[in-house]
Amino acid sequence: xxxxxxxxxxxxxxxxxxxxxxxxxxxxxxxxxxxxxxxxxxxxxxxxxxxxxxxxxxxxxxxxxxxxxxxxxxxxxxxxxxxxxxxxxxxxxxxxxxxxxxxxxxxxxxxxxxxxxxxxxxxxxxxxxxxxxxxxxxxxxxxxxxxxxxxxxxxxxxxxxxxxxxxxxxxxxxxxxxxxxxxxxxxxxxxxxxxxxxxxxxxxxxxxxxxxxxxxxxxxxxxxxxxxxxxxxxxxxxxxxxxxxxxxxxxxxxxxxxxxxxxxxxxxxxxxxxxxxxxxxxxxxxxxxxxxxxxxxxxxxxxxxxxxxxxxxxxxxxxxxxxxxxxxxxxxxxxxxxxxxxxxxxxxxxxxxxxxxxxxxxxxxxxxxxxxxxxxxxxxxxx
Numbered sequence: 001x002x003x004x005x006x007x008x009x010x011x012x013x014x015x016x017x018x019x020x021x022x023x024x025x026x027x028x029x030x031x032x033x034x035x036x037x038x039x040x041x042x043x044x045x046x047x048x049x050x051x052x053x054x055x056x057x058x059x060x061x062x063x064x065x066x067x068x069x070x071x072x073x074x075x076x077x078x079x080x081x082x083x084x085x086x087x088x089x090x091x092x093x094x095x096x097x098x099x100x101x102x103x104x105x106x107x108x109x110x111x112x113x114x115x116x117x118x119x120x121x122x123x124x125x126x127x128x129x130x131x132x133x134x135x136x137x138x139x140x141x142x143x144x145x146x147x148x149x150x151x152x153x154x155x156x157x158x159x160x161x162x163x164x165x166x167x168x169x170x171x172x173x174x175x176x177x178x179x180x181x182x183x184x185x186x187x188x189x190x191x192x193x194x195x196x197x198x199x200x201x202x203x204x205x206x207x208x209x210x211x212x213x214x215x216x217x218x219x220x221x222x223x224x225x226x227x228x229x230x231x232x233x234x235x236x237x238x239x240x241x242x243x244x245x246x247x248x249x250x251x252x253x254x255x256x257x258x259x260x261x262x263x264x265x266x267x268x269x270x271x272x273x274x275x276x277x278x279x280x281x282x283x284x285x286x287x288x289x290x291x292x293x294x295x296x297x298x299x300x301x302x303x304x305x306x307x308x309x310x311x312x313x314x315x316x317x318x319x320x321x322x323x324x325x326x327x328x329x330x331x332x333x334x335x336x337x338x339x340x341x342x343x344x345x346x347x348x349x350x351x352x353x354x355x356x357x358x359x360x361x362x363x364x365x366x367x368x369x370x371x372x373x374x375x376x377x378x379x380x381x382x383x
Contacts (some may be wrong), residue, residue, distance in 0.1 A: 013039065018155060019372050021252060035380070043068070043196035046107035047169075049088045049098075049146065050352030051121065055079050055114045055129055055182040056153060056261075058086065059350035062095060067165065067357055069349055071097040079114060087141040088200040094145075106148045107374050108360055110352030110357045111138055112155040119200035122152035128207075128219040129183060129232075136328060149379045151359050155179075156203060157194055158351030160187025163196035164303050165354050173335070174301045178205075180287055181307035182231040182262060182314075183218075188298065195238060205290055223289055229283040231308050233260030237279055238265055271313045276312075283309055284316045288323025294330040297338065302378055306341030 002009065016022040017039075026039040032360050044065035052059040054367070058077035060125050064068045075094045079086060115127025122139040125128055139150040160177035167175070173192035179185050184206030188195040206226035207219050217227035227233050236258050242251045249268045254260050268276035291303065317340050325333050341347070358376055368378035 002157070017076050017136040019369070021369075029154055033257055041066070041284045044136060045105065045239075047105045048150075048353045048356045049094065049106060049109045049142075050111075050349045050356075051094075051142070052111070052112045052155065052158060052348030053079055053086060053090075053114060054348075057092065058089060059345075059348055060090055060097065060214055061346070061352070062094075063095060063349070063353040063356065065107065067353040070102075070355075071347055072349060073097050074344065075101065079130050079133075083136040084140070087138075091141070091145055097146060103146075103178065106146050108148050108359060109142045109146055109150040110158070110160075110341070110356040111142065111150060111152045112158040112348055112352055113138065114155045114185075114186075114205055115253075117152055117154050119151075119153060119196050119202050122150065125201075126219075128217070141364065143376065149359075149374055149376060150353055152197075153194075153296065153355055154185060154187075154200070154203070155320075155348065156185035156187045156349050158187075158355060159306060159341070160189055160194065160351070161358075162344075162347040162351035162355035165350060167302070172302045174299070176291070176300045176303045177342070178287065178291060178303060178305050179307040180229065180231065180283065180309040182309075184226045184230045184287070185195040187295065205294070208290060210290070216362075225286060229286040231265075233311065234262060234265050234279045234283060238275065239276045247273055249273040250275060264309060266312035266316075268310055269315050277315060280309060280312045280316050280347050284319035287329060288316075289306050291320065292327035293326050295324055295332050301335065301337065303336065303338045304341050305338070306343055307327060310340055 013022065021042060023042055027035040028038045043064040046065045048063045050061045056076060056078060057074065059074045061072040064070060074094060075283045077089060109246045113124055115124045115130045118125050123135050123137055124133045127133050138152045142150045156177060156179045157180060163175060163177055173189060175189040177187035186205045188201035188203050207224045209223040210225050210228060213223040213228050215227040216222050217224035238250050241247050242254060250260055254266045265276045265279055269280045305317060305320060322339050324338060364379055368374045371378060
C-alpha cells in the first residue's frame, strides 16, 4: 500500500511500538507458512473528551483513541444561560464521569456549539441563540482545566462526522447532514472531509432568505428559512394555533407540561393531529426546496436529515424527498440516497471524538508523534 520496502516498513513499525502506538496482538491466519503476528493500535493509551452543547441540552462524554464511548452524561440545559455558567456546568459533568486514570491521559477535547464558529480561533461569531457568546474563547476554559489541545466546531458538523464514521466502509463520502431541530444547519462532507468555508460559516443555511416570508428571525433579519421551518418557529406557530383553539392535542401537551417543544409537535403529527401535520409538512416543503438548491450545487451521494422535527418520520421525509426530486437536476438525483438520521443520542459525542481524532492523527500528527502523545507546546499554533 505504501510502496515502501519491507525493511523500511519493519523499521517504522518497530519505532511505532517503541513510542507506544502499536503492540503485537494475536496471530493471523496462515497462508501456508508461519502464521503472521498481527498488530493493534493501542487506543487505550489516551482519552478524548467531548462537550456537545445544544440549544436546550448539554452532553459530555469520554472516549478512547478509537472513538469508543467509555462514559457519558446528559442534562437539560439552556444555552442562553451564557458561556460562564455553561462551561462551569460542563466541568461539573466531566468531574462526575472522569476517574483519576482518565484525567492523566487526556489527549484532546472536542466541543460543539449550536451556532457559527470561526474554526481557527474556536470563537462563536454572532450566534443568534447564544446571547453573551459572541467572540467568547470557548477553548480557553477547557485548556486551563485539562491541559490538552481543544477544537471547537458547529454542532451539525459533529453530526456529519458521526455519520461519516458510520458510513466509512460504504464509500458514501460526499454527504449532506441537514439538521432541523430548534434551529436549522447543514454539515457538508466532500470526499470525506468537512467543508467549513473560509471562516467556518459554511452550512449556515438556516439564515438563507426564502421567497414570500416576512417572519422576524432570531438573528434579527426577516424571511430566514429558520424563521418559518425551524423547530422554534413551529413552536411559535403551534402556540398561536392553541390560542385559537385549533389543536386539542397540543393544548393538552401545554396544559400538562407548561410548554410545547419541537419533539411534542413531531409526536402529535405522528398521532394524527391535523395542526401538527400541517406544521411539519410546511417545514418539510421549505427544507426540501432549500435542499434542492444544495443538491444542484453540491451533488451529494447521501443526504441525512436529522433533528427533532425529522422525528415525525415519513410525514416529514416524504415531503422533503418530493421537493428535492422535483426541483433538482436529474443527474444530481440519479444515485442520490435521502434518509432520516437514526437520531442516536451518542452521535454528538461520537462526532466530537471524530473531530479530535482527525485533528490529532491526520492533520497535526507530524507535530507531536515523536513525543509519544500530544501536548499544548507541540500544538501551540493550533491553540
